[in-house]
Amino acid sequence: MKHRSFLIAALATTATVLAGCGSGDSDGGAAAATSGPQPLAVVATTPEVADFVRNIGGADVAVTQIIKPNVDPHDFEPTPADIQAISQAKVVVKNGVGLEEWLDRTIEASGFKGAVVDSSQGVALREGGHEHEGEEEHAEEEEHAEEDGHEHDPHIWHNPKNAKTMVTNIEKGLAAADPSRADAFAKNLTTYGAELDKLDAENEAAFAKLPAGDRKLVTNHDAFGYYVDRYKLEFVGSVIPSLDTSAELSAKQLSDLVAKIKATGTKAIFTESSLPPKSAEAIAQQAGVKVVGGEDALFGDSLGAPGTPEGTYLGAERHNTEVIVSALGG
Structure with missing residues (x-):
C-alpha cells in the first residue's frame, strides 16, 4: 500500500510537469470562442462505467476511460496521463464498492475539484462470497474479502437491474454538473434504460x-x-x-x-x-x-x-x- 501511494505521488509530479509542457491555451483563444459549447469533460474509471457514460452523455460529453479493455482492474496502477486527465475533468465517475482502491489517492494527487459520481449508490450489495457456500468456505472467502479490500462484491454491473441503477446515478451526476443539458441526458437515460430491460428479458x-x-x-x-x-x-x-x-x-x-x-x-x-x-x-x-x-x-x-x-x-x-x-x- 505504501509503495502504491509513493508511486501515485511520483506520478502526480510527472503529470504536473507534462501539463506545464502543454500549449497553455487549450481552454481559451479565438478558436474556443467560436466553437460553441464544449462537451462536458468526464473521466470514467472502468470500461463498463465509461460505456454507461457514453450512452447517457452522448455527444454532450467527452469521456476519458482510465482502465483499458482486458486490463485487470484489481491490479491497476494509474499513469501520469490518467492523473492529468482527472485534473482537467469536471466529473469523475466510478464503479464504487471498493473496486477502484487507487482512485481516492489519485484524485488527491491530481488536485481535482469537480464532482465524483459513485454509480453504485442504491445497489443492493452482495457480501464478499456466496451465501450458499458452507460455513468453512464462507469464512475463507470473508478472509479473502478482507485481504482484497472488498467487504462486498464490486461486480455489480453483471445484473442489468443494477446497471439501470448505475446509469440513473450517472444521469443525475451529469445533469448536476451541466444543467443546460439535463433534458438530453434524461432522454438518453430513458432510451438506454429500455435497452437494459431488453437485455435482462433476453437473458x-x-x-x-x-x-x-x-x-x-x-x-x-x-x-x-x-x-x-x-x-x-x-x-x-x-x-x-x-x-x-x-x-x-x-x-x-x-x-x-x-x-x-x-x-x-x-x-x-x-x-x-x-x-x-x-x-x-x-x-x-x-x-x-x-x-x-x-x-x-x-x-x-x-x-x-x-x-x-x-x-x-x-x-x-x-x-x-x-x-x-x-x-x-x-
Whole structure:
C-alpha cells in the first residue's frame, strides 16, 4: 500500500510537469470562442462505467476511460496521463464498492475539484462470497474479502437491474454538473434504460430453456455473483477463490474444486478475457471437463475491444449469456 501511494505521488509530479509542457491555451483563444459549447469533460474509471457514460452523455460529453479493455482492474496502477486527465475533468465517475482502491489517492494527487459520481449508490450489495457456500468456505472467502479490500462484491454491473441503477446515478451526476443539458441526458437515460430491460428479458428467456440441473458455473474468479443470483444459476466455484484476482488456490482447494466439479456434474470451466487461462485449463483436465476460452472467454472484469459488439456493455453481456447457455446446454 505504501509503495502504491509513493508511486501515485511520483506520478502526480510527472503529470504536473507534462501539463506545464502543454500549449497553455487549450481552454481559451479565438478558436474556443467560436466553437460553441464544449462537451462536458468526464473521466470514467472502468470500461463498463465509461460505456454507461457514453450512452447517457452522448455527444454532450467527452469521456476519458482510465482502465483499458482486458486490463485487470484489481491490479491497476494509474499513469501520469490518467492523473492529468482527472485534473482537467469536471466529473469523475466510478464503479464504487471498493473496486477502484487507487482512485481516492489519485484524485488527491491530481488536485481535482469537480464532482465524483459513485454509480453504485442504491445497489443492493452482495457480501464478499456466496451465501450458499458452507460455513468453512464462507469464512475463507470473508478472509479473502478482507485481504482484497472488498467487504462486498464490486461486480455489480453483471445484473442489468443494477446497471439501470448505475446509469440513473450517472444521469443525475451529469445533469448536476451541466444543467443546460439535463433534458438530453434524461432522454438518453430513458432510451438506454429500455435497452437494459431488453437485455435482462433476453437473458431470462435464454436461461429458461436450460434445465435447472445444467445451470452450474465455474469461472476464473468470483466475478459473476450478481449474474448467478439474478438468473438462478448454481455457482460451483472459481479457479481463483476470491472476488479479487490476486489470491491463489491452495493444493487442498484445487483438489476440492476438482472433486466438486465431478460431484455436481458441471460441464465446463469458463475462462475470462482479462485473466490467463492456464490454471483453468489444468483444473479442467483433472476434472475431465471442457474449457471455454479464447474468443468465447467471458467478460468478467472488462469489455471487448473498442469497435466490436463486445466492446459495449450490452454486447459483452449478450456474449456472456450466449457462451454460457451454449456450453452448458451442449
